[in-house]
Amino acid sequence: MPPSPVSGLLPVFPWDKLEPYKAAAAAHADGIVDLSVGTPVDPVPDVVRQALADAANSPGYPTVWGTAELRDAITGWCERRLGAVGMTHRNVLPVVGSKELVAWLPTQLGIGPGERVAYPRLAYPTYEVGARLARAEPVPTDEPTELDPEGLRLVWLNSPSNPTGKVLDAGELTRTVAWAREHGVLLVSDECYLELGWETDPVSVLHPDVCGGSYEGVVAVHSLSKRSNLAGYRAAFAVGDASVLGELLQIRKHGGMMVPAPVQAATVAGLGDDAHVAQQRERYGARRAALRAALEASGFRIEHSEASLYLWATRDEPCWDTVGELSKLGVLVAPGDFYGTAGERFVRVAFTATDERVSEAVRRLTA
Numbered sequence: 001m002p003p004s005p006v007s008g009l010l011p012v013f014p015w016d017k018l019e020p021y022k023a024a025a026a027a028h029a030d031g032i033v034d035l036s037v038g039t040p041v042d043p044v045p046d047v048v049r050q051a052l053a054d055a056a057n058s059p060g061y062p063t064v065w066g067t068a069e070l071r072d073a074i075t076g077w078c079e080r081r082l083g084a085v086g087m088t089h090r091n092v093l094p095v096v097g098s099k100e101l102v103a104w105l106p107t108q109l110g111i112g113p114g115e116r117v118a119y120p121r122l123a124y125p126t127y128e129v130g131a132r133l134a135r136a137e138p139v140p141t142d143e144p145t146e147l148d149p150e151g152l153r154l155v156w157l158n159s160p161s162n163p164t165g166k167v168l169d170a171g172e173l174t175r176t177v178a179w180a181r182e183h184g185v186l187l188v189s190d191e192c193y194l195e196l197g198w199e200t201d202p203v204s205v206l207h208p209d210v211c212g213g214s215y216e217g218v219v220a221v222h223s224l225s226k227r228s229n230l231a232g233y234r235a236a237f238a239v240g241d242a243s244v245l246g247e248l249l250q251i252r253k254h255g256g257m258m259v260p261a262p263v264q265a266a267t268v269a270g271l272g273d274d275a276h277v278a279q280q281r282e283r284y285g286a287r288r289a290a291l292r293a294a295l296e297a298s299g300f301r302i303e304h305s306e307a308s309l310y311l312w313a314t315r316d317e318p319c320w321d322t323v324g325e326l327s328k329l330g331v332l333v334a335p336g337d338f339y340g341t342a343g344e345r346f347v348r349v350a351f352t353a354t355d356e357r358v359s360e361a362v363r364r365l366t367a
């Protein structure tokens with residue numbers, strides 16, 4: 001079948017290129033250590049599972065805006081954890097995992113041909129996908145405030161960053177918010193790794209020091225996939241500018257983009273509990289330290305990586321050479337060029353593997 005006009009707009013799905021290296025790593029006598037995809041492997045917290053089970057009898061349709069309990073849980077968490085002030089339910093929009101929002105936001109905002117969507121030069125590929133699905137022009141940039149604002153409708157930030165783990169400080173965020181407001185460009189900050197700071201405590205774009213206590217022109221995107229091991233549930237939300245989120249709500253109602261009722265209940269439980277986040281951070285912190293030491297001992301240099309679930313590592317060689325060499329050790333990592341050409345001499349090493357697999361990677365790297 002010939003490619004449709006829509007799929008023809010999109011980049012080649014990059015993970016297919018990694019398949020031969022995955023097969024090579026899987027052939028290792030002691031099995032593959034897959035550090036390529038940042039997918040959680042630890043259990044879903046009991047408090048969340050219980051809430052999901054308790055809400056299993058949900059015969060009716062959920063709403064796109066979510067239950068009042070869910071909106072309360074989101075505003076409460078934003079105030080407690082992000083330092084946001086004066087949030088109301090109108091500042092909240094639940095989404096079905098944040099990836100769908102990233103991919104469809106430009107389309108749902110009516111951004112189209114002749115308009116532009118900016119996102120970090122080294123980035124999660126779905127920002128570009130979203131621009132292309134809307135037939136807008138994708139604009140990768142390291143510094144959005146240096147762009148010509150003409151036709152620019154949306155600027156994505158991602159702090160902490162996937163893939164580099166880099167964090168934008170409050171000063172950089174404040175400057176970008178001010179610039180975006182001055183030029184009438186919507187600023188959306190993907191903050192799904194905000195609770196995974198290691199060498200710094202990441203600040204939200206919704207903090208009053210950054211947005212001045214007003215959400216005009218500013219939206220933050222959060223997800224429970226990483227902080228609560230809920231990637232399988234599809235639990236996320238957008239928070240910020242009420243007029244933008246109100247418009248999205250109308251469109252998403254027509255589109256049936258509802259978070260399932262049991263997942264809404266599970267999200268309430270997850271946002272209300274800090275203990276499991278602290279426990280999960282401890283697990284990741286230990287794995288990160290072990291992998292970082294092993295990579296450095298085997299000749300890698302680590303850049304950024306002060307937050308998130310990744311080590312951004314280089315041996316100053318083309319990334320596919322590194323991927324190939326590590327696959328011979330049975331260790332699979334993601335090539336940096338998946339995230340932009342600026343990553344072509346880096347690999348992204350996820351520490352979302354079990355303690356046993358991480359120890360095995362450390363043993364092989366340092367043998």
Ligand SMILES: Cc1ncc(COP(=O)(O)O)c(C=O)c1O
Pocket residue numbers: 038096097098099100102124158161162190192222223224225231235236
């Ligand atoms: C930067 C970034 N944004 C969004 C997502 C999507 O997360 P989810 O759809 O599970 O909420 C990911 C997942 O890896 C990510 O790295």
